[in-house]
Amino acid sequence: MDIFLLEAILNGILLGGVLALLALGLNLIFGVVDVVWIAYAELVMCGMYAIYWLYAFYGWPFLLACAVTILFVAALGLLVHLLIIEPVLGSAPINQLLATGGLLFFLQSFATLLFGTDFRNLGLRLPLIEISDISISFARLLAFAVALLGAGTLYLFLTRSFLGTAIRAIAQDRDIMGLMGVSQRRIYFTTSAIGGGLAGLASCLLVLQYDVHPFLGNSFGPITFMICVLGGLGNMIGGFIAAFVMSQIISIGGFYFSIEFSYVLAFLLFIVMMFVRPQGIFGR
Amino acid sequence: MKSTRLVAAMAVVILALLPFGVSEYVLHIAIQILIWGYIYTAWSMMGRFGLTSFGHGAFLGLGAYIPALLWNFAGITPWLGIPASMAAAVLLAVVIGYPCFRLRVVGHYFALVTLALSQVVLLTLIAARDVTGGSLGRTLNAVGHSWTALQFPERGYFYFFALVIWLAGLAVWRWIDGGLDRVALEAISEDEIAAASVGIDVMREKLRITMVSAALTALGGALLTQYIQYVNPETVAGVAVSLQIVFAAIAGGMHVLLGPTVGALFTIVLNEALRIVFGIHFIGAANTIYGILLILFIIFMPRGIVGLLEEVFARAFRRSREALGAPATGA
Numbered sequence: 163m164d165i166f167l168l169e170a171i172l173n174g175i176l177l178g179g180v181l182a183l184l185a186l187g188l189n190l191i192f193g194v195v196d197v198v199w200i201a202y203a204e205l206v207m208c209g210m211y212a213i214y215w216l217y218a219f220y221g222w223p224f225l226l227a228c229a230v231t232i233l234f235v236a237a238l239g240l241l242v243h244l245l246i247i248e249p250v251l252g253s254a255p256i257n258q259l260l261a262t263g264g265l266l267f268f269l270q271s272f273a274t275l276l277f278g279t280d281f282r283n284l285g286l287r288l289p290l291i292e293i294s295d296i297s298i299s300f301a302r303l304l305a306f307a308v309a310l311l312g313a314g315t316l317y318l319f320l321t322r323s324f325l326g327t328a329i330r331a332i333a334q335d336r337d338i339m340g341l342m343g344v345s346q347r348r349i350y351f352t353t354s355a356i357g358g359g360l361a362g363l364a365s366c367l368l369v370l371q372y373d374v375h376p377f378l379g380n381s382f383g384p385i386t387f388m389i390c391v392l393g394g395l396g397n398m399i400g401g402f403i404a405a406f407v408m409s410q411i412i413s414i415g416g417f418y419f420s421i422e423f424s425y426v427l428a429f430l431l432f433i434v435m436m437f438v439r440p441q442g443i444f445g446r
Numbered sequence: 447m448k449s450t451r452l453v454a455a456m457a458v459v460i461l462a463l464l465p466f467g468v469s470e471y472v473l474h475i476a477i478q479i480l481i482w483g484y485i486y487t488a489w490s491m492m493g494r495f496g497l498t499s500f501g502h503g504a505f506l507g508l509g510a511y512i513p514a515l516l517w518n519f520a521g522i523t524p525w526l527g528i529p530a531s532m533a534a535a536v537l538l539a540v541v542i543g544y545p546c547f548r549l550r551v552v553g554h555y556f557a558l559v560t561l562a563l564s565q566v567v568l569l570t571l572i573a574a575r576d577v578t579g580g581s582l583g584r585t586l587n588a589v590g591h592s593w594t595a596l597q598f599p600e601r602g603y604f605y606f607f608a609l610v611i612w613l614a615g616l617a618v619w620r621w622i623d624g625g626l627d628r629v630a631l632e633a634i635s636e637d638e639i640a641a642a643s644v645g646i647d648v649m650r651e652k653l654r655i656t657m658v659s660a661a662l663t664a665l666g667g668a669l670l671t672q673y674i675q676y677v678n679p680e681t682v683a684g685v686a687v688s689l690q691i692v693f694a695a696i697a698g699g700m701h702v703l704l705g706p707t708v709g710a711l712f713t714i715v716l717n718e719a720l721r722i723v724f725g726i727h728f729i730g731a732a733n734t735i736y737g738i739l740l741i742l743f744i745i746f747m748p749r750g751i752v753g754l755l756e757e758v759f760a761r762a763f764r765r766s767r768e769a770l771g772a773p774a775t776g777a
Contacts, residue, residue: 198554249745255554256498260696261744263689268737274730376730384565384685391558422573429562429569436559437545 167417169296174413175406176298179306180367182405184382185389186313186398187360193333193396194353197247197258201266203383205242205358208269209235209365210374211277218284232362239358240351247354266379273376281373288370305367312363313402316356329353333396385412385425388432461609465602473601475718479710480608481670484615486695486706488662491619492655493692494700496552496635501542501560502691504567505535505660507683509667511571511578514677517595518587519577524596528668535664536657538563543656547649552638561685568684583678586671596672604673611669612707615662619703622655631655693740699750708752 188202199205209231216227242265250261288300320326332339332349340346372378389408393400408428415424465473489502512534513527542563545551551559571578578584589595598604622628630651633641642648671677681687698709713736720732747754 198558246741246745253748256496256557257744257748259498259554259557260692261741264693264737264740264744266737267689267693267733267740271730271733271737275734276730279729380685384561387558388562391555420573422569426566426569426573429566432562433542433559433566436551436555436562437549 165295167414169298170413170417171410172296172298173302174410176302176306177413178406178409179309180364181382181386181389181409182402183309183312183360183364183367184386185393185401185405186316187357187364188386189390189393189396189398189401190316190360191353191357192390193398194329195243195247195251195350196336197251197255198262198387198390198395199242199265199357200259200262200383200387201242201269201379202357202361203379203386204266204269205235205238205361206365206368206382207273207374207376207378208238209362210369210372210378211273211282213366213369214282214284214374217286218282224286228366231366232359235362235365236355236359239354239356239361242358243350243354247350266383270376270379277376279376281375283373284369286370299371301367301370305371308363308367312360316360317398325352385428388429392432392435458613462606465605470601473605475714477601477605477608477673479707479714480605480612481666481673482694482714483707483710484608484612484669485663485666486691486698486709487612487615487619488659488666489691490695490700490706491622491662492659493695495631495652495655497652497656498553498557498692499560499656499659500557500685500688500692501562501564502659502663503564503683503685503688504538504560505663506667506670506687506691507564507567507571507679508535508538509664510671510677510682511667512664513668514584514586514671515577518584523594524668524672525594528665531668532661532664535660539656539660540653543653544649547652547656550638561688564684564688568679571679571683578677578679581679583676586675586677588675597675604669607669608673611665616703616707618658618662622658623703627651627654695750696748697740697743697750699752699754699756701749702752702756705750705752709750712751 184203184206188199191202192198212231212234213224213227216222216230217224222230242262246261246265247258250258288304290297291300291303320330328339328344329349329352331342332344332346336346339349368382385408389404390401392408393402393404408431411428411431412421412424415421415427419427464476468476485502485506489499492499509528509531512531513524516522516527516530517524542559546556546559572580575581586595586597589597591598591600630641630646633644633646634648634651638648667682670682694709694713695706696709697712698707699705716736716739717732720735724731743750749757
């Protein structure tokens, strides 16, 4: 097999890890609160700026900056739910989509206002790992490992803890759970905070690979929804697998054609899948 | 009814006389408002029937690029290029609309499919950089004042084009409103299955309105390109512009004839005002406030500015009728 193709496939798997983490957060929120956060990737952008300032500007240790960022983005997630989602919970789904779309505008332009349109990076370059002619970026490998770890922890939390069980129960039947004494509001808050925290974790991993700028979300946002929908909105395992399918298409497509064209392929696949299996590949 | 017509005629006359009394800058803003108002109107034609498209950037992109590329590379006049781009937009609308409506992809699934469509067009335009110029965009081959090339150094010409096309857009809206299609589409947006069960051809109705909306949007994109003589993928295609269309139309009020235009007026004037207030040092300030307003609009007045005004007037009217002792009509 062509060594470069192999490298593309490997990189695709590594990219899939981060996309899976993003899709997981979005899917969790969708599955539980039943709202699609169009601005989810913008939360990641906020997190990346937070790390940039804490680490590169104020000189905090990287891990501490990451921990604070995860808490910060989790708080943002909570705030988004409280200020934007809660008032529109009762309205048409399309209005909910639009309200978070307004948030997308707000976050992108607010970041432009605060930080300008410069591309910023940490100035932290992790080494490349070379295994017999194949070079893999260590940052990607780390991102992949942490993303899997994060996904695994979330899975354990959702299946083994009381709160996790309550979250899954709400996703299945929100009316009955109210009668069972579970506060829907509290669960929504918890879920939004966890979703935000996952975005925070993703931003810690992405900041090692990409420069941060206000419109970064545009390159990750659309593909993240496509992944969620492809896996079946709310279906976390489906989303997880779909992330790897999409990242392979992007990576291999980018190898044979160009990177834009590979995204075109990914979006076309999404459109076709919506027609063939609108409930997602793994939907019931 | 007669008085409304009189007011409308007077407004058109005033609008037609506008370019003779204002500065170049005001004229530029007015042209922008008319062109975008027209594009938002075109979007609302389907948006108001529950077909919330997040993909009008795709149609706008075709309209902006096809005539420009035909002119630059083959010397084909926009008089042919523009109809060609509208035809292409209709074709794309059918290709995406037919399976969507056939397989009943509705609500936010429809929004996401159209969102993907606008990304496909954006990325294709960027990827085909040998022809389109990629992210850098392309400038039209300039020939000075020319009717064949539809290029005019004087803004006045474009003001009249924009005015005529905007009025035509409103006329199409009125024409749809007057026909049975509107009733059918309203029924469909309320309940698709019920509509189908009383004999409405749901698919045909939806497809037709989508084709109309796509063609008109493409025309708007072409007009925009002829005016600024430059095309750039980010400004005419993709998610950003698609969302901009959705928001402005909603802010103005997509259910009312002049709503989308008011949306364009509101967003463009707000943008300019904030730009003047904050200067160039605060790029993003305008959009920040814009974003907050959008969220507030969606939460507190989902019917938009014109929708709210209508409600207020209707209430005031009812109250004055009651005060006069006449029986209140309507709800």
